[in-house]
Amino acid sequence: MTLTRPELETDYTLSRSDIAHFAEHGFVKLKHVLSPETIAEYEPEITGKVIELNTQHLPLDERDTYGKAFLQVTNLWQDSERVLEFVSSPRLARIAAQLLGVQSVRLYHDQALYKESGGGVTPWHADQYYWPFSTDRCVTIWIPLQETPMEMGPLSFAAGSHTFEHGRDLAISDESGRVLQETLAEQEFPEISEPFELGEVSYHLGWTFHHAPPNTTDIPRRVMTVIYVDAAMEISPPVNKNQEADLASWMPGNQPGETISSPLNPVLY
Numbered sequence: 001m002t003l004t005r006p007e008l009e010t011d012y013t014l015s016r017s018d019i020a021h022f023a024e025h026g027f028v029k030l031k032h033v034l035s036p037e038t039i040a041e042y043e044p045e046i047t048g049k050v051i052e053l054n055t056q057h058l059p060l061d062e063r064d065t066y067g068k069a070f071l072q073v074t075n076l077w078q079d080s081e082r083v084l085e086f087v088s089s090p091r092l093a094r095i096a097a098q099l100l101g102v103q104s105v106r107l108y109h110d111q112a113l114y115k116e117s118g119g120g121v122t123p124w125h126a127d128q129y130y131w132p133f134s135t136d137r138c139v140t141i142w143i144p145l146q147e148t149p150m151e152m153g154p155l156s157f158a159a160g161s162h163t164f165e166h167g168r169d170l171a172i173s174d175e176s177g178r179v180l181q182e183t184l185a186e187q188e189f190p191e192i193s194e195p196f197e198l199g200e201v202s203y204h205l206g207w208t209f210h211h212a213p214p215n216t217t218d219i220p221r222r223v224m225t226v227i228y229v230d231a232a233m234e235i236s237p238p239v240n241k242n243q244e245a246d247l248a249s250w251m252p253g254n255q256p257g258e259t260i261s262s263p264l265n266p267v268l269y
């Protein structure tokens with residue numbers, strides 16, 4: 001495929017300290033991964049697809065906490081060649097493979113997470129609660145499509161919490177927010193809550209606890225995410241209804257015990 005922006009294909013130089021930071025803290029923030037030009041080229045297509053495919057039409061004050069946190073639109077790549085270009089970027093996938101320390105990564109799925117103006121907190125949680133995977137080698141890239149100051153709700157992390165097992169059974173909810181706020185503070189995991197520059201992205205492991213503040217600005221917080229898994233990942237038996245739903249939606253035709261191989265999970269690097 002020929003990309004409109006060659007930047008999506010070229011290598012990003014990850015330093016040893018970036019890789020060490022990710023291993024130690026379960027996440028890393030990286031500046032200048034995408035240029036303002038690349039973001040400007042893909043943001044309108046991603047935003048257009050979010051508007052077209054969004055199914056959440058309730059006013060904010062009639063939604064639950066999860067519903068207030070963001071508009072969530074998944075696998076945009078299936079609806080847009082342009083989004084497919086962005087999501088299948090070798091530059092972004094190679095960073096994922098290097099951070100995970102694996103030879104090759106597959107796409108698990110993508111999702112746009114748009115925190116509307118007035119949108120609420122994203123409660124504390126770990127993503128892998130939702131995913132039936134046999135190892136922890138899975139990672140999300142969080143890509144803000146604008147500069148993201150604190151008031152807009154940047155993603156924030158409990159540094160080092162990827163090895164902490166308490167609370168891994170909690171879905172995103174008021175309860176996960178309350179319980180984890182208390183437990184993570186007791187454990188003294190430092191909370192890293194900082195703005196994102198334009199072009200800065202984060203990568204976090206499936207078990208790293210994270211949350212985000214509300215968006216108190218009058219501009220929507222536009223974010224694209226891509227989830228990568230070790231290409232050799234074996235599917236584990238689902239341990240909750242959400243994992244059953246994820247297996248059916250994101251790995252159609254695959255069964256527990258198999259290595260991921262569905263048509264929705266191409267190798268990206």
Ligand SMILES: O=C(O)CCC(=O)C(=O)O
Pocket residue numbers: 069070113115122127140142155210211212223225
């Ligand atoms: O964008 C957000 O507010 C939450 C994002 C998140 O939880 C994730 O990307 O795993």
